[in-house]
Amino acid sequence: MGLSGSGKSTLLRMINGLIRPSSGAVLVQEKSLLQLSARELQQLRRSSMAMVFQSFALLPNRTVLDNAAFGLEVAGIPRRERDARARRALERVGLGDQLQRWPQQLSGGMQQRVGLARALALDPPILLMDEAFSALDPLIRTDMQTLLLELQAEQRRTIVFISHDLDEAIRLGDRIALMKDGQLLQCGTAQELLQHPANDQVRQFFQDVDAAAVLPVELIAEAAPQSETLNYLVDEQRRFRGLNTAEGAWIPAAEVPHLLAGTLIREAIDRVAGNPFPTPVLDEHHHLIGVISPRRLLHSLGEGCPC
Amino acid sequence: MLIPLAVVNQAGPLGLAVDAVVEWLLVHGQGFFSLIQMVVEALATLFEQVLSWPPAWLFALVVALIGWRRVNGGFSLFALLGLNLVLALGLWQPMIATLALVLAAALLALVIGLPLGILSARSPMVWTLVRPGLDLMQTMPAFVYLIPAVMLFSTGAVPSIIATLIFAMPPVVRLTHLGITQVPGDLIEAAHSFGCSERQMLWLVQLPNALPTVMTGVNQTIMLALSMVVIASMIGGGGLGDVVLRGIQQLDVGLGFEGGIAVVILAVILDRLTQGLSNSPQRKRA
Structure with a gap:
């Protein structure tokens, strides 16, 4: 490009x-x-x-x-x-x-x-x-x-x-090679180019990019809250098992709508908005990476580049 | 002080040099020229015999029918009435002779001109050589060709066809060249990107896309050939040109007009027919 x-x-x-x-x-x-x-x-x-x-x-x-x-x-x-x-x-x-x-x-x-x-x-x-x-x-x-x-x-x-x-x-x-005046400025994934631009020209190219369409949710996940009212449970291998809600109900992992780590922030909006509790973010082995609350998501959209 | 190159009424050194070349050709190229003479003679006879074979009514009907299918009803009617008029004027046989001469000359012009045009389009070197030749052929007063033509091939149909051929060939060369060089660059590039060989490039991409322009050249060549026939009649080309020439010599306006109108009718028919045949029906639909 x-x-x-x-x-x-x-x-x-x-x-x-x-x-x-x-x-x-x-x-x-x-x-x-x-x-x-x-x-x-x-x-x-x-x-x-x-x-x-x-x-x-x-x-x-x-x-x-x-x-x-x-x-x-x-x-x-x-x-x-x-x-x-x-x-x-x-x-x-x-x-x-x-x-x-x-x-x-x-x-x-x-x-x-x-x-x-x-x-x-x-x-x-x-x-x-x-x-x-x-x-x-x-x-x-x-x-x-x-x-x-x-x-x-x-x-x-x-x-x-x-x-x-x-x-x-x-x-x-999958990978973007950025060119200018016959020179290759940088080649990498969109995320790499956005997060680690090789020089100012690359940064300039990406300054107006909608970061939520480039970056994955794992970058904005927060540590799972461990309070009296809301509890995310993991097993000894940190695999997500389920959560206790404020009402004291137990929801097993299979019934909790979750996000995969690589999901783009923009594509996560519906799911995060639909959950009454912060949405868990899991990697491909179902390890709990963190959670995303609607408040956290809105913040990240407002900041531009949330990283 | 200017040194006159030529005195009026008499060729100067340049003219004498051309004279010498023609003289030399006459002596040393005898075999070659008699071969050409034989081939062209045979071609002319063949055309004349084939065209004379159908009776006038059948000929007119076939032309009208093709015109109806490929051009339109109005043209079909015109062809029928026009050919009828020619027949009524008693000019049928001269018209057939003229048509044979035009078609033979045009065919030879195409046989030489099309490959020359293709070659010119593919090699700029060839084009630099061919181009001044075409300029000369087109702008040299047509009468000038008659003199060497007569010297090399005596009088009759053959020198007329040769002179007509030289005069009529440039458009088909030029427009073939133009048509091929005007094929859009992105089509050429696309063809290259799919691995076209040079031959495939010519036959699958360049010629089909140049075809409308090439056909315009063919049409122009035929029309130019027709415009040459009156001039060619001076060296015994025969046909309608003869009628017009007699009109001029006898200051007979009527006779000249009759010959002239027959030439016009033939010209319109040839023009519309070649245009109609070059527009294939699928192209029209697109």
Whole structure:
């Protein structure tokens, strides 16, 4: 992610060899791109990586189906098979009923779904997305982001996604590489970049970010209260067993709505607001990390960065 | 002080040099030129025979039918009435001869021009070489071609076709070049990113996207070829040009007009038909 002119699209094009780096090396699947012959590079592009473009770059003389099958046709897959695979890809992105239409007849969002299907039809381990959703309306953009997250949940791929929108980068990215003027400023998770910015420029980028959408609840958890009226019980391994409420009722752990440590603060709001007592925060082994009261949550939202 | 390069009515050193080149070609290229002569002659005869084969009513009907399917009803009616008029003027056979000459010249122009245009689009070097050649071919007064054409191929249909071919070829080269270089950069980039070879790039991306522009070039080439036929009649090209030429020589306005109107009818039919055929129905829908 970076502002325009920061060199992010150039970097992306170096990964599939559309632009040759003037120095340094690009390693794809442990092989250096610079050492591949033109033919080997062609083969790598056909089999291992597909690109989605900001401008969609659909061929206006081909139907939606033939556009989606383009990469397969280039790779020499016979007609019957490539049509079947392109059709499956189009069905996956929700265009199963538009096969015989022309790209010019579709809205921007639908055109980019075709662009995505064209890449997915190849079933590549690497997906390169060059500001793929930047040209779309905000609502459509959110839809497409959701679709991409769904696809990634179904089948893990390496996706290099270029964006100039930090919210998009935070929503989609496992790791964010921040670029400026052709330099890599910092690379890490959104949380790392927010909490430990490498320099002022990174800090500046993140100053307007909604921290509650980046940071996990474990950062704002408080020690569990151990009073007469409210008691969080743990066993000898600190595993959460249940709690005694003010009314003296015993609620076993299974019936206490809790939060997992990695949950984002923003996504915890409903649950915290719905509990009459501070909500316990547990790690994956059900160890009690702490609790979050509605008051604590509101404080953290007001402070900006609560850490 | 200026040294005159040429005296009026007589070629100067530049003209004499061209003279010498043509002379040299005449002596040393005899075999080559007679081969060309044979091929072009055969082509011209073939076209004329095929086009003369159907009776006038069938010919007009077929044109009207294709026009109805590919252009529109109005054009279809025009074609029917126009061809009827040509028949009524007694100019059917000259019109067929002209059509054969135009189609033969245009076909040869396309056979040479399309690959040349593709080559020019793919190599800037070729384009730098081809471009001044096209300028020369287009701007040199058309009559000038007649002289070497006659010297190399004597008179008749062959030199007319050669002269017409030279005059009519530039648009198809230019517009093929234009069409291919105007294919949007992001399409080229996308094709590269999917691993297109150079051949696939040409056949799957560049040519299909350049097609409307290329077809405009084809249309222009055919129209230019038609505009050349009157000039070509001076060296025995025959056909409608002959009729117009006779009108000029005899100062017969009526005769000239009859030949002229037949040329116009033929031109409109050729123009609309080639445009109609280049717009495939699926493109129109899109």
